[in-house]
Amino acid sequence: QKEVEQDPGPLSVPEGAIVSLNCTYSNSAFQYFMWYRQYSRKGPELLMYTYSSGNKEDGRFTAQVDKSSKYISLFIRDSQPSDSATYLCAMSVGNAGNNRKLIWGLGTSLAVNP
C-alpha cells in the first residue's frame, strides 16, 4: 500500500465551479503537508503549505488537513481555465525542510472548461 494515495483523475469542471482535490495517507507521523501545481511541460510549483491540522486560505485556494482521518484537501473557488494543471500533494515527517523525505501523491489532472 502506498503511503500517499491521490486519485489521478482526470477531473473536468466548468469555469466558476468549486473544485475539491484530495489525498489520503497512512503514516500518522506526517506533519507537513504541501500542494504543488504543475502546468504541462513545466516543473511543479508550491501552491499551499500547511503544518499539522487545520485550514489555510490564500485567495481562491484553501488547504485543509484532517489528521484524525489522515485526509488532506485543496479547494479551489471560482475556478478559472488558468487553473487547468496537475495538482500534486506532498507530505513529510519531522523537519518540513527536509525535502529528501517528501512523499508525493500521483497528482490529479484538472481541466477547467470555459
Next chain:
Amino acid sequence: EADIYQTPRYLVIGTGKKITLECSQTMGHDKMYWYQQDPGMELHLIHYSYGVNSTEKGDLSSESTVSRIRTEHFPLTLESARPSHTSQYLCASRGTGELFFGEGSRLTVL
C-alpha cells in the same frame, strides 16, 4: 519565478550514448535535488546534495551519477543510456523555504 534552469529541455538519443543533463540555479541555494517523473507514477528522488562536494543517492535507485563542484551547478550524467532511462528528469533547489523546480529535461532513449 524561480531562477533554476535545466538544459536540454528535450533530448532524443540512441542507446549507449553518454548524456549530461545540466541544472543551474542563481538563488545561492545549498540544497539541490534530482527527481524522476514518469506518467502514472509519483515523483521519485534519485539524487540530492546539501552543498559543494556533497552528493547522496535518493530513494529510487538510478544508474545516473551527479556532481556538485559549484553551488549553482548540479549536473546529472548517464554514462551509457538505455531505453529504460527514458523519463522526465526534474531538478530542484531549496534554501530555507520552499522547493523550487526547473522546467524539466525530457529524455528519450531509442
